[in-house]
Amino acid sequence: MTEALSPGGLAARAADAGPRARPRVLFVSHTGTMSGAELVLRDAVRPWAGSTAFLFEDGALADTLRGAGLAIRLARRGTGLSGLRRDASILTALPKLRRLAGLALEIARAARACDVVYANSQKAFLLAAIPARLVGRPVIWHLHDILDGAHFGRAQRTVQAQLANLCAARVVVPSRAAAEAFVNAGGRTSRVTVVPNGLDLDRDPRSPTALRAELGLPDGPLIGVFSRLSPWKGQDVVIEALAKIPNVRCIVVGTALFGEDAYAAELRARVSALGLSERVLFLGQRSDVPRLMQAVDAVVHPSVDPEPFGRTLVEAMLAGVPVIATDAGASAEILDGGAAGILVPPRRSDILAAAVAEVLAKPDAVAARTELARVRALTRYSAAGMQQALATLILDIAAGA
Numbered sequence: 001m002t003e004a005l006s007p008g009g010l011a012a013r014a015a016d017a018g019p020r021a022r023p024r025v026l027f028v029s030h031t032g033t034m035s036g037a038e039l040v041l042r043d044a045v046r047p048w049a050g051s052t053a054f055l056f057e058d059g060a061l062a063d064t065l066r067g068a069g070l071a072i073r074l075a076r077r078g079t080g081l082s083g084l085r086r087d088a089s090i091l092t093a094l095p096k097l098r099r100l101a102g103l104a105l106e107i108a109r110a111a112r113a114c115d116v117v118y119a120n121s122q123k124a125f126l127l128a129a130i131p132a133r134l135v136g137r138p139v140i141w142h143l144h145d146i147l148d149g150a151h152f153g154r155a156q157r158t159v160q161a162q163l164a165n166l167c168a169a170r171v172v173v174p175s176r177a178a179a180e181a182f183v184n185a186g187g188r189t190s191r192v193t194v195v196p197n198g199l200d201l202d203r204d205p206r207s208p209t210a211l212r213a214e215l216g217l218p219d220g221p222l223i224g225v226f227s228r229l230s231p232w233k234g235q236d237v238v239i240e241a242l243a244k245i246p247n248v249r250c251i252v253v254g255t256a257l258f259g260e261d262a263y264a265a266e267l268r269a270r271v272s273a274l275g276l277s278e279r280v281l282f283l284g285q286r287s288d289v290p291r292l293m294q295a296v297d298a299v300v301h302p303s304v305d306p307e308p309f310g311r312t313l314v315e316a317m318l319a320g321v322p323v324i325a326t327d328a329g330a331s332a333e334i335l336d337g338g339a340a341g342i343l344v345p346p347r348r349s350d351i352l353a354a355a356v357a358e359v360l361a362k363p364d365a366v367a368a369r370t371e372l373a374r375v376r377a378l379t380r381y382s383a384a385g386m387q388q389a390l391a392t393l394i395l396d397i398a399a400g401a
C-alpha cells in the first residue's frame with residue numbers, strides 16, 4: 001500500500017482539505033457471493049477500514065469486508081433479489097416492491113451516518129441512488145457491467161443511464177468499452193471515469209512441470225478456461241473447439257455462481273456427447289487460479305458477449321502464459337489490440353481451435369507477446385494503482401468536487 005493510500009495518508013489528505021474528518025464511506029453491494037466485482041471491492045476498501053458496508057445478503061463478501069475492518073450492516077429481511085436475473089423485466093421486480101421499499105429506507109438511514117455512498121453493482125445502485133440523494137449524500141456508482149443490448153433490455157439500459165444522470169456524482173467503469181456502452185445507453189460522458197481493475201499476484205517460482213505434478217494435472221498440451229460457468233462466458237465454444245484439436249486437454253475452472261446450473265449441466269452433457277470426457281477436466285471453483293494458470297500452456301477467454309473487463313485476462317497475463325481471447329468488450333484494450341495476446345471472434349469454435357493449435361505448436365512465436373502482456377499487466381493493472389485512483393475519486397466526491 002502506498003503512503004497516499006494508507007489510512008494515515010488518506011487521513012492526512014482529508015485533514016489538509018479542511019476541518020472535516022476523513023470521510024466515512026458506505027459501500028453497498030447486492031450480493032454476498034465473490035465474483036470479479038466483489039474481488040475488486042475487496043481490494044478497493046483496503047484504505048477504508050472503519051467505514052461501513054451495507055450488504056443485501058450475508059456470505060463470503062461480508063466475511064471478507066469484516067476482515068478488512070469495515071463495519072457490516074446486513075439488510076434486515078434480504079431482498080429476494082438474488083434469484084432475479086439482471087436482464088429481467090422491471091415488472092418482474094414489482095411483487096417485491098414492499099420489501100424493496102423497506103430496504104431503501106434502511107439504506108437511507110445507513111447513508112445518513114456516512115459522507116458518501118459507493119454502490120458496487122447495478123442492483124446496489126438502483127436501490128441506493130434515490131435514498132442516498134434524499135438524505136443529501138453523493139453517490140458513486142462502480143458499474144462493473146456493459147450496458148448494452150447483449151446484457152440488458154432497452155428499458156433497463158435507459159432507466160439505469162437516466163438514474164445515473166440524475167443521481168450519480170460519478171460512474172466508475174473498468175474499461176473504455178464499458179464507458180462507451182454507458183454513454184450509448186444515454187449516460188452522460190462527463191459523469192464517467194475509467195478506473196481499470198488492478199490485481200496483486202505473486203508468481204509461483206516453480207516450473208509448469210512441477211506445478212502440474214503438484215496439482216495432479218496431466219502432461220502434454222493443456223489449455224485452461226477460468227471463469228464462472230455462465231452462457232455468456234462461452235465455455236461451450238471451447239468444448240466445441242476441443243473436438244477439432246484431438247491431442248489437446250483443457251481444464252475448466254469455475255462454477256455456476258449465479259444460478260446457471262442448467263448451463264453447467266449442458267456443458268458436461270456436451271463433453272460426454274463429443275467423447276471428450278478424458279480431455280476436459282472440470283475442476284470446479286478454485287482458490288488457486290494464478291497457480292493453475294501458470295501450469296497450462298495457454299489460457300482461453302471465450303466470452304461470447306462483450307466482457308466489461310475480465311480480471312482473468314490480467315491474471316493470465318501476469319501468469320506469463322499466452323492468452324487467446326474473444327474480441328468483445330474490453331479484451332482488445334487490455335491485450336493492446338492483439339499485441340499482447342491473440343484475439344479471435346466470439347462464437348467461432350473453428351477459429352478458436354486453429355488459434356489454440358497454432359499457439360501450442362509454436363510457443364516461441366508468441367513468446368514476445370506473452371512477455372509484453374506480463375509487463376503491460378504489471379504496469380497498467382496493479383491493485384495499488386486502482387486503489388489510488390478510487391481513493392482519490394472518493395475523497396474528491398466527499399469534498400464536493
Ligand code: UDP
Nearest residue numbers: 035036037253254284285286289310311312
Ligand atoms: N475465480 C476464482 N476461482 C474460480 C474461478 C474464477 O477465484 O474457480 C476468480 C478469477 O480468478 C477472477 C474472478 O474470479 O479473479 C472472476 O473475475 P472476472 O472479472 O474475470 O469475471 P466475472 O466473473 O466477475 O464476470
Ligand code: GLC
Nearest residue numbers: 036037144174308309310311
Ligand atoms: C464484472 C464483469 C467482469 C469484470 C468484473 C470486475 O463481474 O463481468 O468483466 O472484470 O465485474 O470489474
